[in-house]
Amino acid sequence: MEIKVCGMRDPDNIRSLISKVKPDWMGLIFYSKSPRFVSDEKAAELKDTPVKKVGVFVNESEEEIMTKVKEFRLSVVQLHGNESPDFVKSLSEKTDCALWKVISVGAEIDWKSLEGYLPFVSKFLFDTATTTHGGSGRKFDWKILETYPFDKSFLLSGGLDDESVDQVLALRERLPQLQGVDLNSKFEDAPGLKNIEKLTRFKRQLTQI
Numbered sequence: 244m245e246i247k248v249c250g251m252r253d254p255d256n257i258r259s260l261i262s263k264v265k266p267d268w269m270g271l272i273f274y275s276k277s278p279r280f281v282s283d284e285k286a287a288e289l290k291d292t293p294v295k296k297v298g299v300f301v302n303e304s305e306e307e308i309m310t311k312v313k314e315f316r317l318s319v320v321q322l323h324g325n326e327s328p329d330f331v332k333s334l335s336e337k338t339d340c341a342l343w344k345v346i347s348v349g350a351e352i353d354w355k356s357l358e359g360y361l362p363f364v365s366k367f368l369f370d371t372a373t374t375t376h377g378g379s380g381r382k383f384d385w386k387i388l389e390t391y392p393f394d395k396s397f398l399l400s401g402g403l404d405d406e407s408v409d410q411v412l413a414l415r416e417r418l419p420q421l422q423g424v425d426l427n428s429k430f431e432d433a434p435g436l437k438n439i440e441k442l443t444r445f446k447r448q449l450t451q452i
């Protein structure tokens with residue numbers, strides 16, 4: 244199972260994350276209303292960090308996303324707003340960067356509405372629907388995913404915490420498309436500052452080593 248740790252921006256914290264947790268992905272949030280927002284100046288300092296970087300965008304323009312992909316050497320663009328399939332298609336024609344579309348989950352999901360994204364994204368990411376778009380620290384009802392009809396892999400997100408491991412592993416048994424988890428606010432000492440011990444423990448339990 245893969246692990247993405249999101250909302251990073253502190254260089255010392257990132258160094259500890261990489262040496263101790265060794266996540267598959269590190270998320271940088273380019274959404275100015277987020278308490279985990281990373282400025283361009285800070286992102287420039289982080290561009291050579293030896294981990295795959297995921298840029299998190301909320302309803303951002305194509306031009307701005309493309310600029311940040313190049314400037315900050317992003318491996319993935321995570322689209323965490325209301326981006327339409329047409330927007331994602333157009334972006335995919337301009338970049339080789341992997342695209343992940345976030346699906347905000349409320350009471351139910353209309354699976355048909357996701358079909359338009361399938362040719363253009365390498366993964367979906369399911370997160371709890373919230374007015375702040377993300378980082379809510381709230382889980383949605385994971386039972387909704389049990390009818391997931393696609394082969395496309397996805398990451399699970401939204402309020403995952405240090406007590407989520409057993410449930411994640413149980414879900415993975417039923418849904419092999421569940422490729423990993425996105426860890427964020429429930430592993431923080433302060434916004435943008437992760438608790439490395441908590442993350443290390445979670446990874447050990449998740450990967451059972």
Ligand SMILES: O=C(O)c1ccccc1N[C@@H]1O[C@H](COP(=O)(O)O)[C@@H](O)[C@H]1O
Binds near residue numbers: 278402
């Ligand atoms: O973390 C944020 O502040 C944020 C703001 C706007 C869009 C996305 C954001 N983070 C993403 O939110 C999910 C869930 O986070 P949490 O575990 O509920 O705190 C995660 O995918 C982050 O990438």
